Amino acid sequence: MNHVAGYITRKTMLYKTGVEYGDYTMNHVLGCAHGCKYPCYSFMMKKRFGQVSSYEEWKQPYLVSNTLSLLDKEIPALKSKIKSVMLCFATDPFMYGYDEIAQMSLKSIHKLNVSGIKCNVLSKGILPTELGKFSPNNE
Numbered sequence: 393m394n395h396v397a398g399y400i401t402r403k404t405m406l407y408k409t410g411v412e413y414g415d416y417t418m419n420h421v422l423g424c425a426h427g428c429k430y431p432c433y434s435f436m437m438k439k440r441f442g443q444v445s446s447y448e449e450w451k452q453p454y455l456v457s458n459t460l461s462l463l464d465k466e467i468p469a470l471k472s473k474i475k476s477v478m479l480c481f482a483t484d485p486f487m488y489g490y491d492e493i494a495q496m497s498l499k500s501i502h503k504l505n506v507s508g509i510k511c512n513v514l515s516k517g518i519l520p521t522e523l524g525k526f527s528p529n530n531e
């Protein structure tokens with residue numbers, strides 16, 4: 393089991409994506425341990441805007457520690473507009489070997505689901521079996 397490199401905080405969590413097949417999205421981790429080399433568009437953007445300095449740093453993920461409190465604040469304000477939330481476009485919610493990230497992803501999905509919001513999960517990791525108990529609308 394791996395540990396995250398550290399913790400960061402963000403001011404917002406849910407945002408509307410410009411991608412045609414997406415609605416809202418959230419990225420509660422900075423970096424991605426998969427470190428794909430195609431290259432990764434998210435890595436290139438984070439490097440360009442100075443949030444990550446190197447590929448090695450990108451592979452050491454930082455968890456957004458205030459993810460759940462941001463969701464508590466943002467879900468009531470946005471839920472009438474949200475059709476679905478994608479986890480994630482700029483990281484992986486279930487990157488292999490990072491239980492702390494997986495737990496935060498599960499808690500986030502649960503919070504969204506109990507508010508009637510469907511989640512779409514995009515991952516190259518291993519999906520936890522707990523997801524099977526969540527909303528059947530999730531994809």
Ligand code: SF4
Pocket residue numbers: 424425426427428431432433434435481482483484516
């Ligand atoms: S899994 Fe996605 S976010 Fe992670 S490094 Fe690969 S392309 Fe980038």
